[in-house]
Amino acid sequence: MEKEKTCDRCHQPVSELNKTYRAMYEGPEIEEYEQILDEYISEAYPGEIWEDNINELEAKYGPEKVDKAFLYDQLCNTVGSSWECVDCICK
Numbered sequence: 001m002e003k004e005k006t007c008d009r010c011h012q013p014v015s016e017l018n019k020t021y022r023a024m025y026e027g028p029e030i031e032e033y034e035q036i037l038d039e040y041i042s043e044a045y046p047g048e049i050w051e052d053n054i055n056e057l058e059a060k061y062g063p064e065k066v067d068k069a070f071l072y073d074q075l076c077n078t079v080g081s082s083w084e085c086v087d088c089i090c091k
Contacts, residue, residue, distance in 0.1 A: 009088040017083040025075035033069035036061055 004013050042052040057066045 005083075007085040007088055008082045009084050009091075012085065014085040017085065018089055020082055020084055020089050021079045022082050023076055024078045024080055025072065030072055032061075032065065033072045036066055036069040037073055 005015070005017055006013050007017065036057055039057060040053065042050065044050055054066065061069075
């Protein structure tokens with residue numbers, strides 16, 4: 001017996017699914033994380049020496065918030081496939 005097809009987004013049973021691509025995070029913009037990301041500076045110098053201001057950001061916002069800001073950024077910029085019903089694709 002074949003498993004009933006359900007939408008990856010609304011989880012309702014459907015007869016037909018379509019493949020689409022979405023960012024892994026689709027929630028509202030998180031202003032505090034956006035501020036941390038706006039303040040992040042990373043520069044490469046001759047000889048491939050990298051410098052950034054992570055220590056300054058962690059001192060200002062705390063290591064946990066800085067980690068969460070970078071995870072948020074990764075999720076906002078990572079696209080994955082999703083099998084969805086027509087209603088959800090149109091949203």
